[in-house]
Every structure is written in C-alpha cells, then in structure tokens.
Amino acid sequence: xxxxxxxxxxxxxxxxxxxxxxxxxxxxxxxxxxxxxxxxxxxxxxxxxxxxxxxxxxxxxxxxxxxxxxxxxxxxxxxx
Amino acid sequence: xxxxxxxxxxxxxxxxxxxxxxxxxxxxxxxxxxxxxxxxxxxxxxxxxxxxxxxxxxxxxxxxxxxxxxxxxxxxxxxxxxxxxxxxxxxxxxxxxxxxxxxxxxxxxxxxxxxxxxxxxxxxxxxxxxxxxxxxxxxxxxxxxxxxxxxxxxxxxxxxxxxxxxxxxxxxxxxxxxxxxxxxxxxxxxxxxxxxxxxxxxxxxxxxxxxxxxxxxxxxxxxxxxxxxxxxxxxxxxxxxxxxxxxxxxxxxxxxxxxxxxxxxxxxxxxxxxxxxxxxxxxxxxxxxxxxxxxxxxxxxxxxxxxxxxxxxxxxxxxxxxxxxxxxxxxxxxxxxxxxxxxxxxxxxxxxxxxxxxxxxxxxxxxxxxxxxxxxxxxxxxxxxxxxxxxxxxxxxxxxxxxxxxxxxxxxxxxxxxxxxxxxxxxxxxxxxxxxxxxxxxxxxxxxxxxxxxxxxxxxxxxxxxxxxxxxxxxxxxxxxxxxxxxxxxxxxxxxxxxxxxxxxxxxxxxxxxxxxxxxxxxxxxxxxxxxxxxxxxxxxxxxxxxxxxxxxxxxxxxxxxxxxxxxxxxxxxxx
Numbered sequence: 089x090x091x092x093x094x095x096x097x098x099x100x101x102x103x104x105x106x107x108x109x110x111x112x113x114x115x116x117x118x119x120x121x122x123x124x125x126x127x128x129x130x131x132x133x134x135x136x137x138x139x140x141x142x143x144x145x146x147x148x149x150x151x152x153x154x155x156x157x158x159x160x161x162x163x164x165x166x167x168x
Numbered sequence: 169x170x171x172x173x174x175x176x177x178x179x180x181x182x183x184x185x186x187x188x189x190x191x192x193x194x195x196x197x198x199x200x201x202x203x204x205x206x207x208x209x210x211x212x213x214x215x216x217x218x219x220x221x222x223x224x225x226x227x228x229x230x231x232x233x234x235x236x237x238x239x240x241x242x243x244x245x246x247x248x249x250x251x252x253x254x255x256x257x258x259x260x261x262x263x264x265x266x267x268x269x270x271x272x273x274x275x276x277x278x279x280x281x282x283x284x285x286x287x288x289x290x291x292x293x294x295x296x297x298x299x300x301x302x303x304x305x306x307x308x309x310x311x312x313x314x315x316x317x318x319x320x321x322x323x324x325x326x327x328x329x330x331x332x333x334x335x336x337x338x339x340x341x342x343x344x345x346x347x348x349x350x351x352x353x354x355x356x357x358x359x360x361x362x363x364x365x366x367x368x369x370x371x372x373x374x375x376x377x378x379x380x381x382x383x384x385x386x387x388x389x390x391x392x393x394x395x396x397x398x399x400x401x402x403x404x405x406x407x408x409x410x411x412x413x414x415x416x417x418x419x420x421x422x423x424x425x426x427x428x429x430x431x432x433x434x435x436x437x438x439x440x441x442x443x444x445x446x447x448x449x450x451x452x453x454x455x456x457x458x459x460x461x462x463x464x465x466x467x468x469x470x471x472x473x474x475x476x477x478x479x480x481x482x483x484x485x486x487x488x489x490x491x492x493x494x495x496x497x498x499x500x501x502x503x504x505x506x507x508x509x510x511x512x513x514x515x516x517x518x519x520x521x522x523x524x525x526x527x528x529x530x531x532x533x534x535x536x537x538x539x540x541x542x543x544x545x546x547x548x549x550x551x552x553x554x555x556x557x558x559x560x561x562x563x564x565x566x567x568x569x570x571x572x573x574x575x576x577x578x579x580x581x582x583x584x585x586x587x588x589x590x591x592x593x594x595x596x597x598x599x600x601x602x603x604x605x606x607x608x609x610x611x612x613x614x615x616x617x618x619x620x621x622x623x624x625x626x627x628x629x630x631x632x633x634x635x636x637x638x639x640x641x642x643x644x645x646x647x648x649x650x651x652x653x654x655x656x657x658x659x660x661x662x663x664x665x666x667x668x669x670x671x672x673x674x675x676x677x678x679x680x681x682x683x684x685x686x687x688x689x690x691x692x693x694x695x696x697x698x699x700x701x702x703x704x705x706x707x708x709x710x711x712x713x714x715x716x717x718x719x720x721x722x723x724x725x726x727x728x729x730x731x732x733x734x735x736x737x738x739x740x741x742x743x744x
Contacts, residue, residue, distance in 0.1 A: 095185065116372040126687040127257035128409055128617045135410030136440065147192060147406075159572070 095137070102136045123156075131135030134164035135161060172358070173208075173245050173326045175395055178561035184524060184533035185370070188401040188422070197234050201397075204241065211242025214312045216323045218281060218305070221739030222247030225334065226303075227278040228381070229269070229287060231255040233402040236307045236380050237390055239282050242312065243333075247324045250333045250348065251383035253275045255287065257406075262687055268596040271344050272336050273301050276576065280305040282312065292731055293616035309673030328352040335383050335493045337620065345375055345535040346576040347493045354391055356569035357496035358387040360541035361388065362396035365501035366456050366488070370397035377408035377415050382618070384461050386426050387497040398426070399737030412437045417478070428458035430618045431465055432652040434472040439650070441475075443473035452480030456504060460489040462615045463606070464512045466533045468651035490537035490604055494591050496570040499546070500604050500642060502538035506516075511605060523559045523598045525604065532604045535571035546592070548599055557602055559686040561607060564593045612709050613653045614645040614686075621655065621686050623709060628655050629683045631689075640699050643688075644709045646717075655680075658712050661693040661724055669693055669725050695722040 096116055103111040106129050114123065120130065138144055143166040153159050170178070179185070181493040185201040216227070220226060226248050230236040236252075241249040253272055256265045269291065273281065281304050283291055288306060295301045332354050334346035346428040369618045374393050380387030380402075393400050401422045408415045415437060419427060459469060473483040484507050491498035502508060517524040523534075540546045556562040571591045574582030585592050596608040614621040626643035630636060641659030642646055648654040657680070661672055671693040680688050699709040700723065715721050 121682065122678055124681045124687060126681065126685055128616065129687065131257070131406060131409045132436070132440070136413075139411065139442075154670070 095163050096156070098137060098140070099133070099160060102140070103133050106132045106136065114167060116155060116160060118156045119154060120156060122157065134159070141167065143167065146153055169328065169352070169355045169359070171328050172332065172354050172394065173322065174204050176208060176241065177320075177322075177516075178246070179397060180592060182370070182397055185397055185399055186516050187237070187399060189232075189237070189416070190401065190407065191232055191234065192404050192406070197702075199238075201236065204238075205317055206320045207238050208245040208295050209317045209320035209322055210314050211238060211246075211312045211654050212246030212322050213317070213511050215243060215246045215248055215414050215420060218280070218307060218311070220246070220248055222324050222326075223331065224280070225249045225251050225276045225277065225278040227251040227253055227273055229255050229283045229291065230309055230550045231284065231404070233380060233404060236382045236494055237402070238335045239309060239312055240333075240380070240386075240390060244326070245322045245331065247326050249321075249331050249633060251278055251336065252333070252386060253336070256290065256327055262290060262294075264683055268344070268672070269294060269299050270298045272346075274302055275344050276334050276336070276346050280307050282307045282309055284309055301727075303324040320581040328355060331573075337384075337493050341669050344454075345578055348573040349496055350573060353570055353572050354387065354497045355385065355395070356543070357498060358392035358395040359500070360544070360570065361392045361498050364397065364541045365487075365498065365504070366392075366396075367504055368396040368398050368426065372396070372398045372425045372455075373422060374398055374400040374426045375403070375415070375419045375422055376400060376417075376427060377403040377405050378428060378591055379405045382461075383491075383493045383497045384430070385430055388458075389494045392497075403530065408433070409436075409568045412440040413442070414447065414451060416441065416451060416479075416571055418453060419451060420479075423453045424454045425453055425696075426458075427454065428460065429461060430461040431459060431468055432617055434459065436466045438468070438475045438568060439470045446476065446479055449476075449479040451476055452482065454481060454485045456487050457485045458487045458489055458501075460491060460498070460537075461618050463647075463653060464488050464535045465536070465647065465651040466508070466709065469508065469535070471574060471651075474501075488535045488537045490606055493595055494572055494585060494593070495566055495568075496572060497543060498541070499568075499570065500537060500540050502537045502603075509603065510534070510598070511536065513607075518561065518607070521561045523561055523600070523607070525600075532607075533537075534607055536600075536605055537602045538604065538744050540566070540568070540604075541570075544570060546599065546604060548597065548723065553587075561596055564595045564597045564604070564606070565590045566593060567591070572581075592682075595648070598646060613651050614643065616645075616655060616686060616706075617652075619686075621684060625684055626655065626657060626680055626686065626688070627707075629680050630676045632661060633672060633675045633679050635662050635668065636676065637662065637696060640696070640707075642699065642707045642709045642712050644713045646713065648689060655686055656690045656713070656716070657688050658716060658721065659692060660696045660699050666725060673725075690727070692716060692721065692727065693724040695724060698722045 100111040174742040178200040182201045186198045189197045202237045249403045328351045332351045376389040488502045490500045514524045547565045547569045623643040637660040645653045676691045677688045700708040
C-alpha cells in the first residue's frame, strides 16, 4: 500500500466520543498532557483505537509518548 | 474472632483453593491458598531481615496485582502497617504524581517504599530531592521474593487490636489523610460483607479489576474473600479501562459470582462493549454485582442490565451499597436477590429537607443502598447533631465495629469526624423503612472516576490563570450526560474579547488538568461581581450551581447546547 495510514482523524473521532467534546484543533504536534484529557480517559481513547484496529500497543511503547503524533505513529507502526 | 493473618494461616489446608492473577502482559498466575500463606510468611521474614519491625509503615507502589497482593499479605503477616499507593498512570503528568507520593510518605511516616525496577528511577528522582523523604528506604519487590517457607511461622504475633494498614483518602492535595484501620476493623467488616451482605460460601468466585490501593478493591477482594474461602480472579485496572469487555469476559470465563465496581464503570461497559464481543457470553453465574464508591445513578445501572440481559445477566444481581474508608469499607448493602429499590423524590420538598416520594417518572431518582450490617447502626442528624426522623434529610452518621480509629497524626480532623463512637460521614441522606438513600454530600467533594477532589483545590488552581479574577471562582460537581459525575468551574473573568475568553476557559482546563489531573467538563465565565456570595464574602457553591442550572447567571459567553443538562437529571437539589 502506498498511502500511509493517517491516524489523526481517527484519534479526533475517538477522543471526541470518549471525552464528549470537539478535538478539531488537535494536530500531530499537540502535547497529550495539554489536551485537558485525564489519564483514565486517555487510556480509554488508546483502548478504543486498539479495539477498532484490532491491534495492541505494548505498555512500554506508551511511556515515551508525548504528542498526539507520537501516539499515531506508534499505532501506524503496528498496522504495517 | 480471628485476625486476617490467622485466617490466612488456617486457610492453608484448602489445597484446592487458589487466587488467579492476570498480569499486565495478559499471562495468568495461579497461587494456591497454601502458597499464599507460605509466601506471606516468607515475605514477612524478608521485611524483618531488611530492618523493618512490627508497627513500621511500609508504602507499596506495585502495579502487578500478584506482586502487590503478596507484598501486602507479607507486610500484614510481619506486623507491618502497609500504606498502599497508586502507581503512576501512563501518559499522566509526573510532577503532580511525585508531589502526592511525597505527601503520603511524610504523612504516614513510612520507613520504606516497595516498588518495581521500572518505577524506581522516577520515584528516586522525586524522593531524593524532597526534604523529609530522603531516609525512606527503597525496596524492589524482587528483593522480597524467595522460596515459600516450608514450615511457615510468622516473625511476630499480630493481635486484633493492632493497626493493620493505612488507607489514604484521595483528598485535598495539600492534606492527604491516612485512615488507621485495625485488624479488628478488617475482621468485622470482612464478616459483614461476606456473610451478612453476600451470603458467600467457598463455592463463590470473585472477579475484580478494581485498583488494589483503594478500599473497594483492597478490602473487598484481597482481604474479605479470604475470610469466606472465596477464590478471586484479579485483573489489572488498566486492562479494564483499555478494554472494558475484559471485565465481563473474565466473569464469563471464570464463572464469577461476585464483582464490584463504581457507577462510572457500568456506564463505560454499556457504552464500550460491542455486540460482537458479548455474543458468546453467559453472565447468568453472577449473583452479586456491587455498586459503590461514588454516587449511584439508577439510569446507568438500568441501561447496563438491559444491555446485558441477553447475556443472561440477572437484574436482581445489582447490589447498591454504601460505605467509606473511615468505616473500613462498607456500612450498608442492599438485599441480595432483590431488584434495586428506586425512589422518585420531589425536588422542592428535598430543598426543604424532606424526601417525599412521588409517582414513578417524576422528580429525582434515588437508589436504595440497603440497611446497615448487623452490629452496625446508622443515624440521620441535623447540623447541630440532633437526630432527625423518617425521611428527613440530614448528615449520615454511622457506628459499629467497622468504624476505624481516625486519621493518623491528625487529631483535629479526627475529632471533627469521629464523635463519641460515631463517625460523621459528611454525606447527606435519609432513612425510609430502615433503608438508606444517599442524596449528596455535606462536604462539597467532587468525585470523578472514583477519585475525590476538593473544590478548594480546583478553585485555587483556576484562580492562578491569567484573566480570572483571583478567588472569584467556584468549582462543583454535576451529573453529566452519561450519568457520571463531572466537574464544572464558574469564574468571574476580566472583560475581554470572545477569543480571549475562550483562551481563558481553555487555560483553566489545562491548568487544572496539569496540576490536579482532573478534567473540567465546562468552564463558565461570568461578569465581575456577580458570583453568588455569603454576607461574609464566602463563595456559595451550591447556590451558584442552582443558578447556573436555572439560567440565572450573567454569562460572558454563550454556553454550548450540549453542556446544559436536562433539569430532571441535573445535580442534586438536596445540596442546593
């Protein structure tokens, strides 16, 4: 497949569903801890993305994640 | 009455019995009852070899359920006083976490902290620099491991009168309070829960993903089941949060009969479990689904039982209960096998302090939490302490052998809440035919995701945001659209453009999130000098909330429609 999966739109959709508000302004450079999402909701977002894509991101991979782009590329890597 | 340690010892004859631990990587570990006792003794000796003695406090930050449970049981068996603490959450801010850790270590006077190699560097970084924490000995959980004792004899005796452990209430960030739980408290509450409440036998099986540093998971599943020889399957909390289906799937596979969860978990499971995931489930094995630790919403529980009825879930298995850490864990349980009791109360009568029942579908729904356990007593009292009658709303007071000794080294806070053998719970409620209905809190706590936040903390942080008039803001809880509690901030803002106001509002959210880890659902900015106050200038949280709901505040910006909650589901008039 030539076109790379872009997970950002999916992140926005799932985040909006979990946190019940719009995440339209979010970019790949947005820092996760600045999004105003508490850590339990953040893990719900990660979990729902995992379930929808039938993948699993190991915990170790989550530790170094800072931006939304980091999260997206971790997920994208699992899809390749 | 035997202590937990004696029961653990005597249970070693049940060679067929075991607990099952699901680890973070998904693998499972079974530990038999005889091994639980042998490992507990082995760890108790290790603690003593490492220089700890009876009565010493030892903090535990151990994410793996099996390692945590063995360390906890080992500490109790060695006469130590464990102080369970929550592990850092992935993707959370570490500074605020480090601060909480330091506060609790200081407040408990912990001599040692047991943790894992993965967390050690982060914890070291936060401890070495902190005054009052440098002499806390760091112990890696691997240092506690060893071959189970062949002839297990504990290093010291433990009496019912001894302190068992400290339960830190997740309260104000500046003043965490350690509840002193004795072995007698544990034994009494465990008997009440397992035998009075659950009528448990050794054929029952518990399933829990609840955090083990919190009373419902720790006492409800680590301590109490041992008294009734009930086997338990433990799942890591994060597994449930990431895959809510893992909870009910475990109940289906393990044939669980007993489980517990706070209200938000029932809402989450209803929303996030897919048809496909639940197709094969048979949940008819469940006889008790406890619900407690945060306000219970009839709607949330009804939707849950309707959703899973086709998996064989019996609605009567729902078991609303009431309790708090200061009373060890539980005080009342609804009756087993009986559908939950829901009352519709007239909100206007409630404002006057009386719970008048209405026809179904009208007024505010409240869920009955059952009667107090045998040997325990409840009273509803007015602010001056006078006893109130049937259906009068007042503060819930509780008495009995589960009431703990108070807060460690906090005589003032202890005197305030523990009065002449009674515990003032700080919750509001009423009694109807002996059954307790909880309708709010006398203290203005905000409980989100089972964690307590003090409005004063939220207000302090929000006040620091540029554009907010200092100390001219209030924080309170309301019921969100999905039935769980959420935090709202109402603040007076400096005059500014619409864009600047939006930035102020998002600044408040970010700041509160960053410092307290709490998500603010809505920030409402109002005109200067319009925040409701008392004559002495104190902010009025309940009044502000009521006015917001009635649309009586002078807003600086329009509120998005989705934020306004329908009146019938809005927060609780009893607190107004």
